[in-house]
Amino acid sequence: MLHWLRRYRRAMLPGDVAAGVVVAMMMIPQGMAYALVAGLPPVVGIYASILPPVVYALFGSSMTQSVGPMAIVSLMTAAVIAPLAPAGSGLYSVLAAQLALVAGLVLLLCGLLRMGFLANFFSRPVMSGFTVGAAIVIAAGQVRTLLGAPFPHFHLPSALLGGASLLALVLAKRHLAGLLRRCGMRPSAADVAARLAPMLVVLAATALVPLLGLEAMGVRTTGDVPSGLPHLNLATSSAHWRALLQPGLLIGFVVFLMSMSSAQALALKRNEKLVSNHELIGLGAANVASMVSGGFPVTGSMSRSAVNFAAGARTPLASVIAAALLALSLTAPTGWLALLPLPTLAATIIVAVLGMLELDTLRTAWRYDRGDAAAWLATGAGVLALGVEAGVVVGVALSMGTLIWRASRPHIAVLGRIPGSEHFRNIERYPAETQPDMLMLRIDANLFFGNVEAVGERIEDEVRTHPGARHLVLVMTAVSSIDTSALFALEEWNLSLGRRGVTLHLAEVKGPVLDRLKQSDLLRQLGGPIFLSAAMACDALHAAAPGRP
Amino acid sequence: MLHWLRRYRRAMLPGDVAAGVVVAMMMIPQGMAYALVAGLPPVVGIYASILPPVVYALFGSSMTQSVGPMAIVSLMTAAVIAPLAPAGSGLYSVLAAQLALVAGLVLLLCGLLRMGFLANFFSRPVMSGFTVGAAIVIAAGQVRTLLGAPFPHFHLPSALLGGASLLALVLAKRHLAGLLRRCGMRPSAADVAARLAPMLVVLAATALVPLLGLEAMGVRTTGDVPSGLPHLNLATSSAHWRALLQPGLLIGFVVFLMSMSSAQALALKRNEKLVSNHELIGLGAANVASMVSGGFPVTGSMSRSAVNFAAGARTPLASVIAAALLALSLTAPTGWLALLPLPTLAATIIVAVLGMLELDTLRTAWRYDRGDAAAWLATGAGVLALGVEAGVVVGVALSMGTLIWRASRPHIAVLGRIPGSEHFRNIERYPAETQPDMLMLRIDANLFFGNVEAVGERIEDEVRTHPGARHLVLVMTAVSSIDTSALFALEEWNLSLGRRGVTLHLAEVKGPVLDRLKQSDLLRQLGGPIFLSAAMACDALHAAAPGRP
Incomplete structure (x- = not known):
């Protein structure tokens, strides 16, 4: 004043x-x-x-x-x-x-x-x-x-x-x-x-x-x-x-x-x-x-x-x-x-x-x-x-x-490994390699009630078109917040995927998002670790896969 | 049916x-x-x-x-x-x-x-x-x-x-x-x-x-x-x-x-x-x-x-x-x-x-x-x-x-270089080094009408508290979309910063966002290139700075 x-x-x-x-x-x-x-x-x-x-x-x-x-x-x-x-x-x-x-x-x-x-x-x-x-x-x-x-x-x-x-x-x-x-x-x-x-x-x-x-x-x-x-x-x-x-x-x-x-x-x-x-x-x-x-x-x-x-x-x-x-x-x-x-x-x-x-x-x-x-x-x-x-x-x-309306069509990229590197990129824009038993999706938006349905649908589509997938890794580089609606959705996707023998994993979760998730039951339900990077997720899951060389 | x-x-x-x-x-x-x-x-x-x-x-x-x-x-x-x-x-x-x-x-x-x-x-x-x-x-x-x-x-x-x-x-x-x-x-x-x-x-x-x-x-x-x-x-x-x-x-x-x-x-x-x-x-x-x-x-x-x-x-x-x-x-x-x-x-x-x-x-x-x-x-x-x-x-x-309300408080990180590396990280979470003449801000949200005001205020605050800054680099890793309101805001920030002798730059702009920006006048107004990475922005701007060794 x-x-x-x-x-x-x-x-x-x-x-x-x-x-x-x-x-x-x-x-x-x-x-x-x-x-x-x-x-x-x-x-x-x-x-x-x-x-x-x-x-x-x-x-x-x-x-x-x-x-x-x-x-x-x-x-x-x-x-x-x-x-x-x-x-x-x-x-x-x-x-x-x-x-x-x-x-x-x-x-x-x-x-x-x-x-x-x-x-x-x-x-x-x-x-x-x-x-x-x-x-x-x-x-x-x-x-x-x-x-x-x-x-x-x-x-x-x-x-x-x-x-x-x-x-x-x-x-x-x-x-x-x-x-x-x-x-x-x-x-x-x-x-x-x-x-x-x-x-x-x-x-x-x-x-x-x-x-x-x-x-x-x-x-x-x-x-x-x-x-x-x-x-x-x-x-x-x-x-x-x-x-x-x-x-x-x-x-x-x-x-x-x-x-x-x-x-x-x-x-x-x-x-x-x-x-x-x-x-x-x-x-x-x-x-x-x-x-x-x-x-x-x-x-x-x-x-x-x-x-x-x-x-x-x-x-x-x-x-x-x-x-x-x-x-x-x-x-x-x-x-x-x-x-x-x-x-x-x-x-x-x-x-x-x-x-x-x-x-x-x-x-x-x-x-x-x-x-x-x-x-x-x-x-x-x-x-x-x-x-x-x-x-x-x-x-x-x-x-x-x-x-x-815009939130209901979030950008989601399927990631693959750039051969011979630790980098994972959108397979539509880069010559990246994927594994048949593993799906990596990068969600390019904050997760909230306006887009969880669309993200869920995309996950369903990808799992349906990759019937050999045993692991689904959500790469969270671009996710700066997850609201309560999205928290429930993650829990439900985890259950629903689990019933089909697909394990849900998270990778590259930002510090503040992870701090928040620790207040919820999700991390316990996921059963696996949160991977620091897409590459670490890929290596760890392959090492754990039975019957692989 | x-x-x-x-x-x-x-x-x-x-x-x-x-x-x-x-x-x-x-x-x-x-x-x-x-x-x-x-x-x-x-x-x-x-x-x-x-x-x-x-x-x-x-x-x-x-x-x-x-x-x-x-x-x-x-x-x-x-x-x-x-x-x-x-x-x-x-x-x-x-x-x-x-x-x-x-x-x-x-x-x-x-x-x-x-x-x-x-x-x-x-x-x-x-x-x-x-x-x-x-x-x-x-x-x-x-x-x-x-x-x-x-x-x-x-x-x-x-x-x-x-x-x-x-x-x-x-x-x-x-x-x-x-x-x-x-x-x-x-x-x-x-x-x-x-x-x-x-x-x-x-x-x-x-x-x-x-x-x-x-x-x-x-x-x-x-x-x-x-x-x-x-x-x-x-x-x-x-x-x-x-x-x-x-x-x-x-x-x-x-x-x-x-x-x-x-x-x-x-x-x-x-x-x-x-x-x-x-x-x-x-x-x-x-x-x-x-x-x-x-x-x-x-x-x-x-x-x-x-x-x-x-x-x-x-x-x-x-x-x-x-x-x-x-x-x-x-x-x-x-x-x-x-x-x-x-x-x-x-x-x-x-x-x-x-x-x-x-x-x-x-x-x-x-x-x-x-x-x-x-x-x-x-x-x-x-x-x-x-x-x-x-x-x-x-x-x-x-x-x-x-x-x-959430959009009006977007997460924005000041970035610095991890010594001896090409990596730029949030200076609050990592021991990263900054340069007095350069401000690097990573905006962790899609830019749209709901947060442009808050982003603009944060930019103002940072520029005010770093009076020596001659360059402001917005690192856009987490930005998957920029709506028309945010486009106008970027043009205005560019003008307003320019009047104070601070040059606005963009770095790590995602492909789809860049494709869209090419339909606007912004890129022409910015005057400089869009940098592929924070490190490249830092190197290029320092090389160009007069009087530096």
Whole structure:
């Protein structure tokens, strides 16, 4: 906690201040836009950008993570709350904050139980497919606001403003940094300055509203944004705890996943150490803080954290400065924010999530591993067809499915002796010699419940196709662990082989595995020694074989 | 399909006939009892014991599996249907059959898609904890029927009859086989004959009902059992498809799990080959057949299959004979079955499920692997606290949880050279020498999404504690696969290390892994060669190091 403050050096301050200013300017349109995605009044998005990052700065482990509203988590919030409360009602806001509390408590609990390994339930391709699917859902949801009417209809002034905002944002994203560089700006400064385009476009569009009388033409705006800091919120709906429990679990999981993948990418860039259990606690505390300040579920945002990083943030002080600036902006007159046109906000959302549409992971997976590519596509399709919440479950199921499916086809090599040597190698890849009365199998995987059936089947097949075999030696060079299921399987294979006059032996068992096996009955049941090497097994068993020369 | 019939030899017939007779006699009380567990009229249990085993004989892969009603699946059926239809109603029966259809279609689909690996989603300890938890739930559910009133009340005549039946059954289970052996019966025959005790106890109790006028005293009996074969049933409730989908998936999964664990145990005993995809198809067809004959979800039963096996069954003909005998029994007068006292049936259920209360797995896991023991206990507790359906989900979550948790702590060894040799070994276990400018790490696990984070953290730690290292060599002897997530991680580690002036190298990459990596950009990015051995990596890198002698 606050370990970064104790090591703070004055040289870090300019970077942190610059990043704080940039992130605060990014946060105003982004926070308001994501609050709209969540179905909440825009100002709630700013509330959720003040206390949570400060609390995260106290407890989190990433130096440059920017915690606050985030597109996917906002979408999930809307999906959870919309069926429970009318849009715009007080209950809706209460439930959104309560959802942040549930997610926050779940995250805190997982952190205290040191369950950081939960982030490993999503494979990279599944994560990417999930993100792309969610980005499409979010962008599609904004088309109606952009056009001012349900597609394919449109409200001309809204659609023109929205379209122009979209065009300006896309052009700025593509060309602004290059332009600024050509104007002599330092490349890194140009990149950061270009990220302020949404703020500029929003300011310009807001200025156009009174100038052109757009409100009178029917262009919708954010409406009154209350001035002043958020009040302390402790309101909860006791009737809804149960309904929020499961969604809270899912959202907590997604908050953790999103934040970890963002923080990991940054930590790699600056060789920082990220502690997943601290991250759980930091995010949990941030979500509880979001509830207390009347917000909604928050997480680390990849795009915002990248800007924070690029703008020079060295420590979480940058986030604290950004939060202070946002708090200041709320105490200043906020009348102008009321005129912010919604089609422009929708355009900023669409452009932001278009940045999440990366297909590199799919392309790499397609070339490298079709199973992973299939998991990518299935997760994306799951999000589009069933929604983001179900998409999380589909993603976990597919990650686990590919894992167990792969485990169910372990690599097992039949070994033979390289003539004249002590080396035993895969007979399919080397000119190695086998003995008719002896089968040597090298199992190239840890033995666990996911592959014992497949290993057992392979042993059966080999024993059946080598009816002369009297000894079966399992060479365990690549086996680093044997779980309880596999222990039982070994005992059963030993019995079953024994009934057919085949003796089971183990060779090259690793130290830690052997230490563990000594806690079981297996070694006693095997009857023979554990051989230190395949060669020693071969020599000992042949010397013992009756009738051999 | 029917492959066993083509290789049928007359010598197999006596065993099959004997087993068929024994299983049929077991089936009558057992089928009726499990129908009661499922909340259905007792005769439905006999219906479900006729067509399903015959259809399984056509499509299944186990030679000695006895398919029919089974305690846990019956309990799940009751849990699913009870909230949807009043007990005893026509709708209840229709939905139970429809549930068998849904489960059957799910199983058929999984079989056609060759998804037999699904059985690997349950670890052995989780399966054992699940079974014990379910057995306790089932036994507790029968106490009321046994006592004739809700515990702690009791209806004296019912409780006396139930208690006496229980006592007789427990004594028979413990001592009958020994007694018969001492009377000169062959041990195997004595064991089988002892398994007919439930039938004898039921017959005796049924005889007592009219003799003592127990019905008039208020002892409940099964009531009229309609004579004749089941009618063709195609009735479904179109309003309930959606409600039955998810339970159908869960029940299909449990049907498959239960049947596989039973069939595997038997296949090991007789060295038969079990094909999990055929098993899915056989069970799927059997459940569709159960629906068509007005039954409910069925599966292979461990205890009944063991009796079938012990009584001499060599092929599925034994099951066909048992089914034919049951069909015959329904065409004979069934009036006597109406007098079968429910407390006695409850006693047979309790004694049957007490056989499922095995604690050996827990005991072994406790000694061998506390994590697996914890998973056992948590699954059992989950079944007791949340019910059997939720227990399945808890079981899968815990199996996957222990898997990912273990994966998140992979074994990684720092290697050094055994002085004067070409061998590189774990410096913690061997007196091996390291070089200050070179780090050698052997990763003892397949690289996949579940452990890349942990491996990355370990690499970070080692690089941080060895600031002089200029080369990091990952020795891949134990790595048999690298998934897409790990591929990305390797690329990122390479970049991140490169920024600090540390070069990443790979050594001893297995053939299949290397073939796969050639489909990616990684090898090009690494810049250096893949070393054939740790020794070659060490020599080459030292030769290349500037300023070395």
